[in-house]
Amino acid sequence: MNPLVRSQNLCFPLSSLPDDVVLYxxxxxxxxxxxxxxxxxxxxxxxxxxxxxWRYINLKIRLHDRKIASEAIEILKVRGIRNxxxxxxxxxxxxxxxTKTVQPLLCPHLEKLTFKVTTQFTLEALYNAASQGKLxxxxxxxxxxxxxxxxxIKRTFEEVLKSLPSIKExxxxxxxxxxxxxxxxxxxxxxxxxxxxxxxxxxSLVCQESVEMSWLKAVVSSNPHLRKLCLSLISLTDYGExxxxxxxxxxxxSSLETFELHxxxxxxxxxxxxxxxxxxxxxxxxVPYENLTSLxxxxxxxxxMFTQLLKFPALKRLNLTGSFVPKEQSxxxxxxxQTLEWLELNSCRGISGDQLxxxxxxxxxxxxxxxxxxxxxxxxxxxxxxxxxxxVLRTLDLSACLRITDALLVEWYIKHxxxxxxxxxxxxxxxxxxxSVDVVNSVRLKTRNQLLVDL
Numbered sequence: 323m324n325p326l327v328r329s330q331n332l333c334f335p336l337s338s339l340p341d342d343v344v345l346y347x348x349x350x351x352x353x354x355x356x357x358x359x360x361x362x363x364x365x366x367x368x369x370x371x372x373x374x375x376w377r378y379i380n381l382k383i384r385l386h387d388r389k390i391a392s393e394a395i396e397i398l399k400v401r402g403i404r405n406x407x408x409x410x411x412x413x414x415x416x417x418x419x420x421t422k423t424v425q426p427l428l429c430p431h432l433e434k435l436t437f438k439v440t441t442q443f444t445l446e447a448l449y450n451a452a453s454q455g456k457l458x459x460x461x462x463x464x465x466x467x468x469x470x471x472x473x474x475i476k477r478t479f480e481e482v483l484k485s486l487p488s489i490k491e492x493x494x495x496x497x498x499x500x501x502x503x504x505x506x507x508x509x510x511x512x513x514x515x516x517x518x519x520x521x522x523x524x525x526s527l528v529c530q531e532s533v534e535m536s537w538l539k540a541v542v543s544s545n546p547h548l549r550k551l552c553l554s555l556i557s558l559t560d561y562g563e564x565x566x567x568x569x570x571x572x573x574x575x576s577s578l579e580t581f582e583l584h585x586x587x588x589x590x591x592x593x594x595x596x597x598x599x600x601x602x603x604x605x606x607x608x609v610p611y612e613n614l615t616s617l618x619x620x621x622x623x624x625x626x627m628f629t630q631l632l633k634f635p636a637l638k639r640l641n642l643t644g645s646f647v648p649k650e651q652s653x654x655x656x657x658x659x660q661t662l663e664w665l666e667l668n669s670c671r672g673i674s675g676d677q678l679x680x681x682x683x684x685x686x687x688x689x690x691x692x693x694x695x696x697x698x699x700x701x702x703x704x705x706x707x708x709x710x711x712x713x714v715l716r717t718l719d720l721s722a723c724l725r726i727t728d729a730l731l732v733e734w735y736i737k738h739x740x741x742x743x744x745x746x747x748x749x750x751x752x753x754x755x756x757x758s759v760d761v762v763n764s765v766r767l768k769t770r771n772q773l774l775v776d777l
Contacts, residue, residue: 344369361771407436434461438495441468445477452485459486461524465495469508479515492516493526493552500531513537517544526552526582532559535602542575542603551575551603552582552618558595575603578611582618582641592621600630612636615661620644626670628655639664643693647672654680659688666693668719673697675704682711690714695721695750702730709734709744718746722753728761735765735773743769750776 339347348356348370360367428435428451437444444464451457464479483489492515499509516525522545527533533555542548583599585592596619604611609632616639619627626645631637637659643666647653653673662685667673678700689712694700700723708715720726734744751757754777762775 404431405434406432409438428457430456430458432457432459435459436463438465439468440464445482448482449477449485457486458488460488461491462489463493467494467497478511480511480518483515484518489519490522491524492522494528496528496530498530499533499537509537513541516541520544521547523547524550528554532557534559548578550580551578554584556586557591577613579613580616581614585621593624596621596624604633609633610635615639628657631657637662641666642670643668645670652680653677656681656684659685662688664691665689668693668695670697673699675700678704679711686712691717693719694723695719697723701725702727705730706733709742714745716746717748719750720754721750724755726754727756728758731761731765735768746773748774748776752776
């Protein structure tokens with residue numbers, strides 16, 4: 323068997339390994355084998371071709387009930403690791419030692435620091451390192467917040483972010499900022515922390531409970547240079563009835579380039595809340611919003627809001643996973659985006675295979691990535707003319723599309739000449755039960771392994 327094909331059939335998921343492990347394994351590979359891995363995966367290619375490998379990989383430290391060797395700490399500092407992630411910090415027996423364990427790893431080289439779980443001891447370590455000039459972060463991810471602020475607590479999120487003057491991007495994995503009863507000092511602390519510098523360019527919040535509109539408005543209004551805003555919430559309070567939205571000041575979100583919204587409420591509330599947030603963030607009287615190039619609205623069972631999409635003519639990336647097309651509409655109502663390169667419609671209901679022709683007429687000339695996973699109505703016939711419908715498409719996701727069979731691959735690559743093939747570089751067919759390994763291997767050989775097929 324061709325070694326390139328054999329390398330793609332490995333059962334072990336190499337692409338899921340941490341960057342530092344991949345780099346370590348590469349020391350035992352020949353230049354030819356490294357070249358093969360680089361051709362199979364764009365991320366591998368970036369790692370292997372970088373002249374400063376150790377600086378740009380994402381290094382994960384899994385803390386156990388023992389100290390990290392001092393030699394390892396020195397090696398990390400000398401190599402200048404810039405991205406560091408801490409894991410396994412949730413066990414209670416680690417907390418008394420967490421400050422002493424984490425702090426030696428915090429050095430001026432670090433640009434991005436990620437914690438799976440943030441405790442009071444994490445804040446203490448961050449504040450101590452920053453106040454001593456040993457930390458100059460630009461990006462900080464707190465992960466799940468396991469803190470209950472009380473009067474005896476020494477450090478707060480506000481103190482930590484104030485001690486990091488270069489901080490630009492902040493994210494919270496899971497945090498409770500609900501303060502309707504006025505008894506949650508954590509909500510007030512997180513708000514003051516996000517408002518203190520006024521220079522943040524990216525904010526990401528995964529809220530455990532309801533969020534007050536006034537709380538969110540204060541955070542957004544305090545950061546006029548915001549380029550990316552990611553919100554995941556269950557519900558929003560005090561935002562008023564229709565027509566009584568709390569508008570932000572004019573121009574506050576004019577610099578926004580990426581907006582992500584995930585509402586985890588019931589069907590009717592989710593639909594209403596999504597509309598309210600989009601109208602609040604992007605009022606109709608200020609359209610078009612030409613700076614926004616990436617929009618992610620993944621609210622389960624939410625209808626595709628074609629009218630809202632018209633506000634963003636310069637979109638390059640759009641994710642509508644989990645939405646559905648209303649009965650009175652179709653993809654013919656999809657906007658004519660001139661620059662859209664990435665579109666995800668995974669698990670969208672109400673999309674028939676015939677509607678893909680409408681989509682190709684709207685955005686087919688520019689689309690490079692198309693996600694159609696878990697759409698049961700798509701058949702081989704709907705994609706038979708893929709090369710004509712989407713002439714520059716490089717990645718197609720058909721995961722769990724149960725009507726896709728071997729016949730489609732044969733039609734694309736076996737029956738036609740090379741100049742008639744789709745321009746695909748990656749085809750995702752996970753969960754497609756009618757796709758066989760033998761046909762996939764034949765396609766790989768026919769394309770000289772230029773097509774990566776993910777089963």
